[in-house]
Amino acid sequence: MTRAVRLLAVGATAALTLTAAACSKPSSGTAGTTGAASASKSVSQDKKLSIGFLGFAKANSFAQAGWAGVQEYAAAHNASATFLDANFDAPTQVNQLQDAVTSKRYDVVIIQANDGTAMVNPVKQAIAAGITVVAEFTPIGGRYDTAEPQVPGTINIIDPPTVNGKGLAKLGIQACKAANVSKCQVAYLQGFANFPLDTARTKAAVDDLRAGGAEVISNLVGGYTQDSGRTAMQNLLQAHPGVNVVIGSSQALEGAAPLAKGKKIQFIGNGGSTQAFAAVNSGAWFAIYDVPEKADGAKAAELGLDKARGKNVPTSMATCDLTKFACLGTKQTLAGVTADYSD
Known part of the structure; x- marks a missing residue:
C-alpha cells in the first residue's frame, strides 16, 4: 500500500476487519490519557471543525480506506475533511504540514507518515500552533517498533512496521x-x-x-x-x-x-x-x-476531534490489538469477517 502506486505495507505495505464501533475501545496496551494528549485548544462543541488528512497517496487503495473512515466520521460529527496528497513523497508531505501550520486551515491533522523522522519537526510546529495531531498507521519519529508516542502531544493509532x-x-x-x-x-x-x-x-x-x-x-x-x-x-x-x-x-x-x-x-x-x-x-x-484501515481512519478522526474539543483521549493504541486475531488473517480467522475496502 492501488499504492499511482496503490497500497501499504507495508507494504508493506497493509486491510480491514472491524467496524468503527469495534475500534472505539483502546487496546490493553493503551498508554492512557495525559495532559499533553488532552491539553490542545478547546473549542465550542457546536463549532464545525476541519480535518486535514495527510495520506500516503490519493491513488493508493489503503490510504483511500483510511480516508473513507475519516470522511464518514467527520461528516457525521460536525466536521469537514480534506485529503492532502503527497503521492508517497516525504518532502512534499513535510511541506504540506508546514503550509497547514502557516495557514491555520485545519483544527486536526491525521498523518500517514511517509517518513516518520522527517515529520518530527513539522509535527512539533503543528502542536505548538494548537493543531491536534494524530499519527495513523505509521509512526512519527525514528522508531518503527512501537505504537507509543515519539512526539509529545500526539495521538497514535499505529501498526508498527516491525x-x-x-x-x-x-x-x-x-x-x-x-x-x-x-x-x-x-x-x-x-x-x-x-x-x-x-x-x-x-x-x-x-x-x-x-x-x-x-x-x-x-x-x-x-x-x-x-x-x-x-x-x-x-x-x-x-x-x-x-x-x-x-x-x-x-x-x-x-x-x-x-x-x-x-x-x-x-x-x-x-x-x-x-x-x-x-x-x-x-x-x-x-x-x-489484515489491518482494519477504514475503522482506523474513523477512530483517528474520532480521537482527533474529541481532543480538539477538549476531551481526554488515549495517547496510543496498537492497531492489531483491536482485532480478535492480531491481524493474522487465515481462512479460519477470517470466517465471518468482511473487508470494507477494495483495491
Missing part, C-alpha cells in the same frame, strides 16, 4: 509447514526500496523467517501495484522456479499470483482488501495480514 513484518513472517512459517517441504524457500517482495517503514518491516520479516528455518531466496521489490507485482514474480520464477512461499503487498500479489498457475506456491498478502479476502477464502492464497 510488528507487521514479524506477523508476515509468522504466517510465512505457517505456510512453510503447510507446504510440507524439507527446505522451504520463501520470497519476500519488499514494497519500496529505501522507504523507511518498508526497510524496517522487511528486516523484521526476513530476520524472523530465517530464525524460523526458512530459506529467504530473494528480496525483490514488489511494490504496491499489480504491474509491479507481476514484474517481480516474472523475475522471481526465472531465478527460483521452485519457490514455496511468496510474501508481498496484496496489490502486488494480485498481479503475481496468476503467473503461478500450476505451481504449488503459498501466497501471503499484506493488506485486507475484498480481493485479498476472496483469495484467502478460495484457497488461492494462504493468508493475509
